[in-house]
Amino acid sequence: MKVAIAGAAGQIGRKTVTLLLDNGHEVRGLARKDEQLRDLEEAGAEGFRLDLEADGDERVREAVRGADAVIFTAGAGPGSGDARKETMDYGGAVKLIEACRSEGVRRYLIVSSMGYADPGGAGKMENYLLAKLKADVALQTSDLDYTIIRPGRLTDDEGTGRIDAAPQLGRYGEIPRADVAAVLLAALESENTVRRAFEVLSGETEIPDALSGL
Ligand SMILES: NC(=O)c1ccc[n+]([C@@H]2O[C@H](COP(=O)([O-])OP(=O)(O)OC[C@H]3O[C@@H](n4cnc5c(N)ncnc54)[C@H](OP(=O)(O)O)[C@@H]3O)[C@@H](O)[C@H]2O)c1
Known part of the structure; x- marks a missing residue:
């Protein structure tokens, strides 16, 4: 598949x-800086x-043109203020959704976050989780084949x-970024994850089995 990935130079x-x-x-790795593009x-x-x-809609459309799938694993990061939660974590995801819809790219995978169901209980994380929740809702209410x-x-x-992995795991915990990357790859290749939202933590089940059991 041809895959365009936003946040390609990030850790995941x-x-x-x-x-x-x-x-x-x-x-196609989408990134902002010369050295990242070179890498x-x-x-x-x-x-x-x-x-x-910063870029306009036409540039975003160009970025996804011809792709079979798009992955969004970009983010403003923990040091960013509330304004960038809105422009990046929410607005950036939505710009990419709109570009996919315009260009006929149906498959869209996004790295969201656990905890979105109760952003009000999340203290300093509240605005981040609200931005992630709004992005998820925009994707779920689109006609795209989302994961x-x-x-x-x-x-x-x-x-x-x-x-x-489950729609709701009922516990909180950790997961290595390397495993999230492996989940992205497996989800891309698994029809079973289309139009699905699920939580992931480190656990006991091999990734393909965990995804086919969703
Ligand atoms: N930290 C956690 O515990 C946690 C938990 C759940 C989910 N997440 C989510 O996991 C995802 C990835 O995490 P990570 O650790 O890989 O993050 P990361 O290393 O901070 O990577 C994020 C990437 O987004 C890029 N980015 C920022 N602003 C951008 C913009 N305006 N246009 C294009 N790219 C932009 C950054 O590029 P630059 O180098 O140019 O800034 C960076 O490469 C994020 O969506 C995050 O919200 C995090």
Whole structure:
């Protein structure tokens, strides 16, 4: 598949690019900075300069043109203020949704977050979780073939390839970014995850089995 990935130079993004390339997919890595674009090209991806907040709609459409699927794993990051939760975590995801709809790219996978169901109970995370929730709702109410992946707290531990996944897990916990990248790859290749939203944490079940059991 041809996959365009927003946040390609981020921590989950970079791991996902490697996995996609290793598994025979063509990757267009969307990123903002020269050195990130160079790294993506050196890895074997096409580097495409895109700022999801600053760039206009036509540039975003160009970024997804010809792709079979789009992955959104960009984010304003923990140091950002409320304004960028709105322009990036929500607005950036929506710009990409609209571009996919215009260009006929039906498949859209997004890295969302656990905790969205109760943003009011999340203290300092409230505005971030509200932005993620609004992006998820925009995607769920679109006509796209979406997959919404809601990980718990991300760690830099080595991936284990084993997760728990369910629409609601009823517990909170952690998951390595490497495993989220592996979930993105497996979800892309699994029809069973189309028009599905689910939480993921480190667990006991091999990723493909966990996804087919959703
Ligand atoms: N931290 C957690 O515990 C947690 C939990 C659940 C879900 N998540 C979600 O997981 C996803 C990825 O996490 P991560 O750890 O991989 O994040 P990360 O390393 O901060 O990567 C985010 C990427 O988004 C890019 N970005 C920021 N603003 C942009 C813009 N205007 N246009 C285009 N790209 C932009 C950043 O690029 P620059 O280098 O140019 O800034 C960066 O490469 C995010 O959606 C995050 O909300 C995080």
